[in-house]
Amino acid sequence: MTKRKLFHFKGIGLRTRENLYGYGFVFLWIIGFVVFTMVPLVQTFLFSVNQVTVTATGIDLRPVQWDNYSRALVTDPTFVGLLIEYVIETLVSVPIAIIFSLVIALFLNMNFKFKGFFRTIFFLPVVITSGPVIQELTAQGATSVPGVANLGAITEFLSTLPSYLSNPVEYLLTSFIQILWFSGVQILIYLSSLQKIDKSLYEAASIDGASAWESFWKITLPSLSTTTLINAAYTIITLSHFSENKVIKYIYNQTYAVQGGIGYAGAMSFLYFFVLLLLLAVMFLVLSPRREKRR
Amino acid sequence: MEGNLRVKKPDLTKIKTFLLGSRTNYGMVFTVLLYALLIAIGFVYLYPLLFMLVTSMKSPTDLLNPMVQWVPTTLYLGNYEKALRVLDYSNTLVSSILVSVLPSLITAAVCSLVGYGLARYRFAGKNIIFALILATFIIPAQNTVIPQMLMYKNLGLLGNILSLILPALFGQGYRSAIFILIFYQTFLSFPKVLEEAARLDGASDLRIFFQVALPAAAPAFIISIIFSTVWYWNETYLTSIFLEGGIQTLPMQLGKFTQAYENLYPPGMVNIFDRLNEAVKLAGTFLNILPLLVMYFLLQKWFVESVDRSGITGE
Numbered sequence: 001m002t003k004r005k006l007f008h009f010k011g012i013g014l015r016t017r018e019n020l021y022g023y024g025f026v027f028l029w030i031i032g033f034v035v036f037t038m039v040p041l042v043q044t045f046l047f048s049v050n051q052v053t054v055t056a057t058g059i060d061l062r063p064v065q066w067d068n069y070s071r072a073l074v075t076d077p078t079f080v081g082l083l084i085e086y087v088i089e090t091l092v093s094v095p096i097a098i099i100f101s102l103v104i105a106l107f108l109n110m111n112f113k114f115k116g117f118f119r120t121i122f123f124l125p126v127v128i129t130s131g132p133v134i135q136e137l138t139a140q141g142a143t144s145v146p147g148v149a150n151l152g153a154i155t156e157f158l159s160t161l162p163s164y165l166s167n168p169v170e171y172l173l174t175s176f177i178q179i180l181w182f183s184g185v186q187i188l189i190y191l192s193s194l195q196k197i198d199k200s201l202y203e204a205a206s207i208d209g210a211s212a213w214e215s216f217w218k219i220t221l222p223s224l225s226t227t228t229l230i231n232a233a234y235t236i237i238t239l240s241h242f243s244e245n246k247v248i249k250y251i252y253n254q255t256y257a258v259q260g261g262i263g264y265a266g267a268m269s270f271l272y273f274f275v276l277l278l279l280l281a282v283m284f285l286v287l288s289p290r291r292e293k294r295r
Numbered sequence: 296m297e298g299n300l301r302v303k304k305p306d307l308t309k310i311k312t313f314l315l316g317s318r319t320n321y322g323m324v325f326t327v328l329l330y331a332l333l334i335a336i337g338f339v340y341l342y343p344l345l346f347m348l349v350t351s352m353k354s355p356t357d358l359l360n361p362m363v364q365w366v367p368t369t370l371y372l373g374n375y376e377k378a379l380r381v382l383d384y385s386n387t388l389v390s391s392i393l394v395s396v397l398p399s400l401i402t403a404a405v406c407s408l409v410g411y412g413l414a415r416y417r418f419a420g421k422n423i424i425f426a427l428i429l430a431t432f433i434i435p436a437q438n439t440v441i442p443q444m445l446m447y448k449n450l451g452l453l454g455n456i457l458s459l460i461l462p463a464l465f466g467q468g469y470r471s472a473i474f475i476l477i478f479y480q481t482f483l484s485f486p487k488v489l490e491e492a493a494r495l496d497g498a499s500d501l502r503i504f505f506q507v508a509l510p511a512a513a514p515a516f517i518i519s520i521i522f523s524t525v526w527y528w529n530e531t532y533l534t535s536i537f538l539e540g541g542i543q544t545l546p547m548q549l550g551k552f553t554q555a556y557e558n559l560y561p562p563g564m565v566n567i568f569d570r571l572n573e574a575v576k577l578a579g580t581f582l583n584i585l586p587l588l589v590m591y592f593l594l595q596k597w598f599v600e601s602v603d604r605s606g607i608t609g610e
Contacts (some may be wrong), residue, residue, distance in 0.1 A: 018416045021500050025412020032465025040439035121337045127587040130529030132549040138344045138581040140573050243532040251437050267438045
């Protein structure tokens with residue numbers, strides 16, 4: 001009772017007051033969202049259904065309906081190929097990044113000597129994964145599994161496989177370290193969730209005779225299911241936004257190309273965005289049922 | 296006989312415990328396996344860095360010599376001298392620092408405000424705002440970048456650091472969504488008691504935010520500023536579109552290293568040893584990440600340990 005009275009001190013109701021202050025704090029963000037995200041997004045969409053020409057005075061729009069989209073999907077020989085390559089590479093990378101970061105997080109959650117040293121190593125990539133750096137390192141062959149990708153036997157074996165099989169394997173071999181390097185933040189996220197799991201659960205399980213192996217599958221993994229979802233989403237989004245991503249580079253180059261243009265680039269951006277959303281949806285479908293089974 | 300058995304049994308368990316571990320210790324086999332794995336993975340992780348460091352110190356003769364793999368014959372720093380010149384290091388370094396630190400400070404400040412509002416007030420449409428915040432994280436930059444660029448062009452802000460600061464000021468900086476969630480989690484985890492006590496004493500909401508909530512959120516600030524700085528530093532897509540022609544950051548300059556090198560050392564004019572080779576390129580790459588490495592080793596405690604405190608996991 002006294003509490004409710006307290007909030008009445010300015011003569012406005014609690015709910016109005018909360019609304020007012022809540023929006024007061026979020027106000028800046030809402031303006032920013034409208035100005036820097038929503039309006040540009042709508043504008044890009046408008047560009048994508050127009051032929052855009054940049055003139056000295058401004059930009060000219062000539063409506064072409066869905067021509068840019070059909071051009072990207074049907075006429076352009078490179079775009080769809082790059083898009084498929086991107087989907088395959090993402091589907092290969094995400095499980096590796098997830099499993100790898102989980103394993104490292106499990107290691108780092110244990111007690112052993114020199115833990116700080118190893119921790120320093122595993123988080124190092126977080127600070128250095130910028131586009132040009134990765135590009136230079138990949139160009140010099142420094143991100144492939146040391147020694148493996150250059151073995152004659154392997155390249156020979158790959159050449160016998162059909163390209164839809166050999167391409168992902170080749171990608172895996174040449175970019176293995178790059179995938180691992182994209183796992184830094186995920187390790188952090190896993191580690192902090194691992195530390196939140198109630199230790200008494202493990203004690204109870206071991207008293208009941210569960211082995212460490214069993215408690216990993218029955219306690220650790222189920223407790224991490226939400227975290228896995230977050231990590232998978234994070235991995236997909238980071239990989240898709242990475243400036244060395246071939247689709248992004250292609251769209252960027254087409255923006256300034258004579259035969260491309262802003263409208264065409266806009267159409268490809270939206271198609272790419274759509275594929276990204278599809279990937280996220282697939283990931284949710286794959287990872288969510290496991291959460292239901294637990295109950 | 297019986298006595299003998301009794302002596303032997305504990306011995307066996309001792310060996311077994313030593314090898315396979317017990318409840319309190321992991322055991323020898325597991326420990327050896329653990330370190331072997333950790334060292335192997337650690338090596339794979341560091342391999343590109345080691346490769347870069349070693350190659351960048353190879354002289355042109357070492358590069359051509361197939362016998363020289365991991366240990367250069369002499370300590371050769373000529374590559375670094377060239378890379379420093381090509382990167383225009385002192386200028387690009389200063390602008391890189393400005394371009395990454397200023398927006399990240401602003402991002403942290405604004406995100407703390409937004410995160411606090413979301414954590415402490417119940418208002419209509421909050422879920423929609425959460426969804427939109429997540430959307431800003433998912434929407435690829437190229438879906439919004441061209442209209443933004445045209446807007447800055449009209450305002451005369453292209454090539455100006457303001458083109459990065461303005462979005463940050465309105466909570467739309469690079470990966471702001473993550474920092475909003477970090478602050479949201481942080482403020483949510485604080486007990487409300489202190490703030491209610493301050494309110495009883497007649498403090499206004501803003502004053503409570505600044506004097507009670509913010510000081511307690513210091514770890515969230517530090518981790519946000521660090522990560523934001525690193526991400527802004529490494530961001531090249533937006534910077535190359537918004538800043539090109541005005542400000543050169545280190546990664547931007549690295550992106551056109553070959554071109555810049557050939558401007559300084561025209562291929563037809565210099566002798567074969569001064570031509571661009573991978574050693575110079577990798578020296579440039581190393582110079583590029585050096586400031587971040589220094590920052591990382593100085594602040595590494597914060598990278599790792601504040602994560603549990605600031606609750607980076609947004610469940």
